[in-house]
Amino acid sequence: MQSGGKNNRESVIDENLKRVFDEALEEGVPDRFKDLLDQLKKQDEEQDKRS
Template identity: 65%
Template sequence: MAYNEPNSGTRKQIDDNLRRVFQEKVEEEVPERFKQLLAQLQEQDTKKGSGEQK
C-alpha cells in the first residue's frame, strides 16, 4: 500500500484536532484521589525535611 503525504489542508485539520483534544485534557480537573495522594507525598516530604520519621 502506498503512503500519500497529506496536503496542507489535511495537515491543518489534523493539527487543529490534536490541539483541541490535548487542550481538553489539560483543562480537565485533577481527580480527587490523585490530589489526596499528592498531599500525602508532600506531607511525607515535609516530615522528612523537619527530621521526623514515620
C-alpha cells in the first residue's frame, strides 16, 4: 500500500510541476528584459565596430 501512495504523490507533484512550468512559458519575457537585451546587443555591436 505504501508504494501506491508514494506513486500517487509523485504523480500529483509531477502534474503540478508541469502545470507551473507551462504557465511560466506562457507568460513570456517581460518587456524590461527585452529592453535590457536590446541594450546589450547595441553595446556588443558598438564594441565590434571599434575592434
